[in-house]
Amino acid sequence: MRSRPSATIALAASAAMLLGAAIGVPASATIHPPSAVGIEATGSTGDPVTDLGEAVRKTQVLASATGTAPDGVPYGYYVVSGNQNTTAEFAVVDLRTEETVLRTRLPYGASSQRALDVSPVDGTVYFGTSDVGHVYRYVPGADDVEHLAELPTGVRAWGLAVDEDGVPWIGGYPTGALYSLDADSGELTNHGQAIEGEQYINAIAPVGETIYVGTNANAKLAEFDRATGTFTEIAMPAGHSGTNVTALDVRGDLMFVSTTNMYVRNLATGEWVDRITGVSARVSPVSPTDPDAVYLRQGREVKRYDLSTGEITGTGNFPNATPESWGWMDVDGTGPYLTLTYWRDGRTYGWNLATGAGFYLVPDVEGAGAPLISLGTGPLGNIYAGAFLSPPGSGMYDPDGEGITLLNGTSQVEGWGTFDGNVVFGRYPQGSVYLYDPEQPWSYGSNPDTPPLELGNGVSRPQSLIELTAVPDTVAVASVPKPGEHGGAITLWQPYEGTHTVYRNVVQDQTPVGFVQHEGLLFGGTSIEGGYGIDPITDEAVLFAWDPVSTETMWTAAPIPGAETLAGFAIDDDGHLWGVADSRTVFEFDLESQTLLRTVTIDGDAPIDRFGDNDRLLVDHGRLFGSVADRLFVLDQVTSEVTSLYGTDSGRSDGVTQVHELAQDRYGDLYVISEGTRLARYDLPEDVTAPEVTVDARGAAVWLSATDDQDDAPSIDYRVDGGDWQSYDGEDPIVVYPGAELEYRAIDAAWNSSEVARHTFG
Numbered sequence: 100m101r102s103r104p105s106a107t108i109a110l111a112a113s114a115a116m117l118l119g120a121a122i123g124v125p126a127s128a129t130i131h132p133p134s135a136v137g138i139e140a141t142g143s144t145g146d147p148v149t150d151l152g153e154a155v156r157k158t159q160v161l162a163s164a165t166g167t168a169p170d171g172v173p174y175g176y177y178v179v180s181g182n183q184n185t186t187a188e189f190a191v192v193d194l195r196t197e198e199t200v201l202r203t204r205l206p207y208g209a210s211s212q213r214a215l216d217v218s219p220v221d222g223t224v225y226f227g228t229s230d231v232g233h234v235y236r237y238v239p240g241a242d243d244v245e246h247l248a249e250l251p252t253g254v255r256a257w258g259l260a261v262d263e264d265g266v267p268w269i270g271g272y273p274t275g276a277l278y279s280l281d282a283d284s285g286e287l288t289n290h291g292q293a294i295e296g297e298q299y300i301n302a303i304a305p306v307g308e309t310i311y312v313g314t315n316a317n318a319k320l321a322e323f324d325r326a327t328g329t330f331t332e333i334a335m336p337a338g339h340s341g342t343n344v345t346a347l348d349v350r351g352d353l354m355f356v357s358t359t360n361m362y363v364r365n366l367a368t369g370e371w372v373d374r375i376t377g378v379s380a381r382v383s384p385v386s387p388t389d390p391d392a393v394y395l396r397q398g399r400e401v402k403r404y405d406l407s408t409g410e411i412t413g414t415g416n417f418p419n420a421t422p423e424s425w426g427w428m429d430v431d432g433t434g435p436y437l438t439l440t441y442w443r444d445g446r447t448y449g450w451n452l453a454t455g456a457g458f459y460l461v462p463d464v465e466g467a468g469a470p471l472i473s474l475g476t477g478p479l480g481n482i483y484a485g486a487f488l489s490p491p492g493s494g495m496y497d498p499d500g501e502g503i504t505l506l507n508g509t510s511q512v513e514g515w516g517t518f519d520g521n522v523v524f525g526r527y528p529q530g531s532v533y534l535y536d537p538e539q540p541w542s543y544g545s546n547p548d549t550p551p552l553e554l555g556n557g558v559s560r561p562q563s564l565i566e567l568t569a570v571p572d573t574v575a576v577a578s579v580p581k582p583g584e585h586g587g588a589i590t591l592w593q594p595y596e597g598t599h600t601v602y603r604n605v606v607q608d609q610t611p612v613g614f615v616q617h618e619g620l621l622f623g624g625t626s627i628e629g630g631y632g633i634d635p636i637t638d639e640a641v642l643f644a645w646d647p648v649s650t651e652t653m654w655t656a657a658p659i660p661g662a663e664t665l666a667g668f669a670i671d672d673d674g675h676l677w678g679v680a681d682s683r684t685v686f687e688f689d690l691e692s693q694t695l696l697r698t699v700t701i702d703g704d705a706p707i708d709r710f711g712d713n714d715r716l717l718v719d720h721g722r723l724f725g726s727v728a729d730r731l732f733v734l735d736q737v738t739s740e741v742t743s744l745y746g747t748d749s750g751r752s753d754g755v756t757q758v759h760e761l762a763q764d765r766y767g768d769l770y771v772i773s774e775g776t777r778l779a780r781y782d783l784p785e786d787v788t789a790p791e792v793t794v795d796a797r798g799a800a801v802w803l804s805a806t807d808d809q810d811d812a813p814s815i816d817y818r819v820d821g822g823d824w825q826s827y828d829g830e831d832p833i834v835v836y837p838g839a840e841l842e843y844r845a846i847d848a849a850w851n852s853s854e855v856a857r858h859t860f861g
Contacts, residue, residue, distance in 0.1 A: 153468035154494030162211035168239035183775030227256025262305035270300025313344025316583030316632025383425035468776035475515020480765020485512030508543030516564030525561025585629035624665030666711025715761035805845035837861030
């Protein structure tokens with residue numbers, strides 16, 4: 100590593116160009132002081148890699164429910180998210196004793212996207228996983244879960260409900276198809292896509308011979324006729340606008356449709372009869388003691404909704420939680436409790452509305468390291484890590500500190516940047532941006548201030564943030580559009596004033612996924628993808644130049660035919676733009692002539708990242724480092740040779756095969772995300788001085804030698820008349836015939852290269 104002086108020093112300008120990125124769903128924030136995550140740094144003497152541990156650890160329970168077993172025991176059921184390295188955890192809690200009676204890891208799948216239901220027939224729990232499509236069953240009292248089926252290749256379970264006969268119905272992504280499962284045989288039946296163009300079925304409500312489904316990304320509603328096997332779209336009520344039907348709850352003749360508001364449809368008449376605002380998704384089952392009553396959460400309070408009159412009355416109960424599920428059960432012999440489960444930590448609430456008694460519990464579960472999705476460097480040279488679907492927050496690593504500090508409340512941070520000595524960052528899904536002063540203690544609510552600025556205008560994922568040189572006191576923000584839309588945006592944000600302007604479609608129907616600043620302009624690239632839940636309508640990604648003063652796109656170019664994504668940009672010492680195409684190929688582009696200079700394939704078979712937000716390049720003292728295709732590498736800009744330093748093809752024995760993102764601390768060392776959840780540091784050599792080459796020419800014979808202040812034997816490469824580069828052994832002369840041109844350079848063990856020099860004879 101480079102020497103680490105005690106005084107804080109400024110980070111090189113090249114590191115300030117690093118961009119962050121990612122995907123996910125909303126997260127509630129709570130205010131806590133920052134705390135250190137307990138880790139043990141690993142790394143042997145002489146090894147440049149140090150594993151700094153999991154930056155953020157969380158307990159996320161998107162799929163949960165309460166239910167009463169056939170023997171009358173009330174249970175809570177929780178699917179706790181894992182990560183790339185750890186499968187999801189399934190836990191069962193006896194709500195009478197609050198004892199965890201089962202905790203097991205699934206054989207397949209790391210998470211469930213609210214795809215869980217309890218059978219009304221026998222209390223059996225069915226659930227599906229959403230990162231890979233598998234379906235499971237748990238019979239109350241069993242000592243493990245049972246794997247029932249795997250969805251077709253590439254299909255994930257996004258919604259699940261069990262009908263009155265005990266048949267599970269499953270909503271798929273990205274097919275937007277409805278499936279039913281014979282739980283005894285494991286046979287799946289594909290009933291087809293519910294609505295053309297809709298990729299998600301989120302919500303399902305079986306009612307006799309009709310299965311109602313709600314979709315994403317355009318919040319549509321349909322009914323499936325089991326007898327005819329056909330879907331019929333149901334028009335949403337006038338004035339509805341939203342992207343997602345979150346839940347469908349049928350209570351008597353009424354169906355409650357949760358989207359931006361909650362709409363109530365009378366299934367007997369086919370009319371929309373109510374609109375409830377300011378309400379969380381989902382309503383409770385009908386009260387076992389009051390046949391006209393269901394309950395919902397409105398304005399933070401649990402309230403009674405009268406099924407006959409539509410009247411809403413408060414209960415005086417204010418849980419700091421939105422419902423993932425509602426239920427009724429007797430936990431102490433005094434009558435039914437209304438129960439609510441919440442996704443954060445699996446928190447479970449219960450109220451006996453007759454006696455006023457209540458309970459609150461947090462299930463005893465293990466949780467897992469949160470998948471990391473973005474890295475950034477602050478103005479003090481600390482490293483920031485954003486996590487997928489997080490609370491509890493983000494991680495901050497001080498290279499002079501004692502571990503990783505948890506910055507509570509930040510939820511899913513998509514990208515990081517700097518502004519006037521501050522840290523700026525963007526959050527999903529609200530499309531909001533924050534300003535944080537790293538010289539002062541972190542305190543969510545005051546530093547950074549809340550509520551944050553929501554960019555609006557269809558902005559969902561603010562992934563790249565750069566302080567502008569051409570427009571004072573302004574940050575440029577590149578962002579992905581909300582689900583179901585094309586045409587991402589560049590936003591000009593004035594953090595101190597709290598003002599902003601959004602410019603959609605800087606490249607028509609494409610998403611600007613990253614950019615760098617050079618001579619007052621923004622140079623970036625696009626993805627042909629829009630928000631989730633919609634297919635591309637353009638053919639290839641482009642580079643673009645955007646003027647933040649005139650707010651005009653100056654030019655576009657398509658240097659890589661057919662590329663889906665161009666991202667991960669850096670500017671070298673010659674003013675050339677380097678980028679990554681389709682997470683596989685590094686390219687060099689001359690901005691002045693707008694021409695492609697070369698391409699270097701890193702891995703031609705690597706999967707293509709949707710927005711290229713895992714791909715990063717960085718220029719340090721003339722050296723080009725990158726994090727692409729699961730490896731940290733250095734690319735020799737003279738010979739185009741790629742040396743893998745960490746991850747795939749590095750030859751290391753640590754078994755690490757997943758590497759993405761890239762950041763650089765104040766001492767110049769590099770940081771990547773390792774194995775999905777861990778922060779790793781790669782110490783660069785202190786040597787940043789290039790070797791010197793001496794030429795000994797004797798007529799047509801040329802001998803080359805090199806010296807370096809750190810490396811006793813720097814390597815020499817040469818070529819003649821623009822041929823292939825070759826290594827020079829230093830013994831035999833290179834023959835340069837009259838009129839020929841010899842090019843040569845030396846490179847040391849720290850990848851410092853001398854300038855390419857030329858020699859001619861005759």
